[in-house]
Amino acid sequence: MPTPIKMPALSPTMEEGTLAKWLVKPGDKVEAGDIMAEIETDKATMEFEAVDEGTIASIAVEEGTEGVKVGTVIAMLAEEGEDLDEAAAAAPADGEDKPDEGKAEEAREEKVEQEEKRTEAPAPAAAPAPAAKTSDDGGRIKASPLARRIAEDKGLDLSTITGSGPNGRIVKADVEDAKPGAAPAKAAVAPTSAPAKPATQGGDLDAPYEAQKLNNVRKVIARRLTEAKQTIPHIYLTVDVRLDALLKLRSELNKSLEADGIKLSVNDLLIKAQARALQRVPLCNVSFQGDELYQYTREDISVAVAAPSGLITPIIRDAGRKGLAQISTEMKELAGKARDGKLQPHEFQGGTASLSNLGMFGTKQFDAVINPPQAMILAVGAGEQRPHVINGALGVATVMSATGSFDHRAIDGADGAQFMQAFQQLVENPMGLVV
The missing domain is CATH 2.40.50.100 (RNA polymerase II/Efflux pump adaptor protein, barrel-sandwich hybrid domain)
Structure with a gap:
């Protein structure tokens, strides 16, 4: 068979x-x-x-x-x-093996729609929807029940939405980011002799553009970051950290590890410093879960990596108890997989806190968006020569700005400040990272 x-x-x-x-x-x-x-x-x-x-x-x-x-x-x-x-x-004609429950749901949906057609009042005349968005069975728009409910809650007109599901079916992802009254996206706009008047709400900008379809990763990034900024009350705390001692230690460690083919990056040491700071301030190694607060007993650090398909965060698990050489080896392997799109689910799902480092691009300081359901993310900028008070006298030091974003539902400002202080102390006195 x-x-x-x-x-x-x-x-x-x-x-x-x-x-x-x-x-x-x-x-x-x-x-x-x-x-x-x-x-x-x-x-x-x-x-x-x-x-x-x-x-x-x-x-x-x-x-x-x-x-x-x-x-x-x-x-x-x-x-x-x-x-x-x-x-x-023997393959299903439409490629879809629908269970009986799915057929029953479609039948119920069809019945409801027929009742609505008999009872609803005639609607004002409107421009016909594009033929591509209707099916061949009388013009009914194909959409999943969940997509219809979301569209109804948001006041969306399904005839203006292009479905990405099988046979043009409108699915959840198509309606989640759509806005009421928004016109369907155009494939391209060519320059005209007279610029179009900018729309006052939801219209196209007056500039040529080329539309690019979002891949699955970018859709998830958009949904999760929107969720984070809309539902998580962020509090931001910034400290300036001297890097001179850490850079010196890194140089010495790399000399001793050269025979093993291991070269530590600054980011490897910062991963360890964040994990050790969470050990010292466990009240920041938590997540908000409705009526409960999850307190984690292991420091799993999600590290932001820029991949061709979009940002992804492979995880160094139990980073607080791992040596720097092991962290470095794992991070190089995970970053390579991330860029090649080969990460397995267990390698990027989970994590108790995140680290985002944009210092290699020269960014001095930034505020990162929390990756739910985590309750904190640490954003680090570039190390640079700055005037700094050293042993009571003004001098020049290599200084990095680090900003922690904390979920204020789960982490109080004082606890977040203690974490930032612990991170600063560990970086400025880095021998605590090798014991």
């Missing part, structure tokens, strides 16, 4: 993904553990392994297809001895 291969849930939050690339074709034999495809999730591009052996009978979803829902049949696998044509014919 042929086996349907379905779109997998490669992370706990994944509802849909992009089938980025097929590594097999119809007629290829596969065994359990063989890599069949690369799938772009809401966090990274991940490899999809076969769990059964057999022969690929057909490909139901072409590579490059976006918005493929978890559970959708993407290919058919024939067992040994089975006819490939018969196995391919």
Whole structure:
């Protein structure tokens, strides 16, 4: 009996993904553990392994297809001895293996819509919606029940929204960031002889542009950062930190580790300093969870890495108890995976606090947005030569500004200040990082 291969849930939050690339074709034999495809999730591009052996009978979803829902049949696998044509014919016509519950929900949705059509008053005449946004079954807009509820709550007109789901179906992600009254995005705008008058609300800016479709990672970044700024009361605390002693220690350690092929970065030492500061001030190693406050007993540091698909935060787990050489080795491996889009879920999901370092770009100081459900993130800028009081006399020192963003629901200002003080002391007296 042929086996349907379905779109997998490669992370706990994944509802849909992009089938980025097929590594097999119809007629290829596969065994359990063989890599069949690369799938772009809401966090990274991940490899999809076969769990059964057999022969690929057909490909139901072409590579490059976006918005493929978890559970959708993407290919058919024939067992040994089975006819490939018969196995391919056994695939669902629309590629989607819908459970009975899903069919019942669609039936209920259809019934509600029919009742609404019979009872609603005639609406004022309006411009017809683009044909691409309607289905072939009488013009009804295809949208999931959840998307319809969100659209209703936000006062959105579904006819102005382009669906990214299968067959143009409007899904949750399409309506979450949409604004009432916003016009559909244009593919491109060419310069005109007379500039268009700027719209007063939600309109296009008076400049040529090229629209770029958001990838899954960028959609998640937009949603989570919006959630963070709207729901988390941020408090920001900044300290100036002398780096001279840390830079000297780093140079000495790198000389002793040269034979092992290990070269510590300043960021490696800052990861350790943040973890040790959380050990000294455990009231900052927490997260706000509604009616509860989670107090963590391990320091898992999420480190911001700029990847081609967008920002991602691989995690150094138990950083407070790891040596600098181990932190450095793990960080280099994780950063490489992040840039290649090869991180596994356990390598970027979780973390008790975050570190964002923009010093390599010359940024002096900035305020970072908290990564929920965490309650703090440390933002560090560039070290630079500044006038500084040294042993009671004015001199010149290498100074770095560090700003902690704290969730004020979970962390009081005094506790955040103690953490920043502990971090400052550890960096300025760095021998505490090697014991």
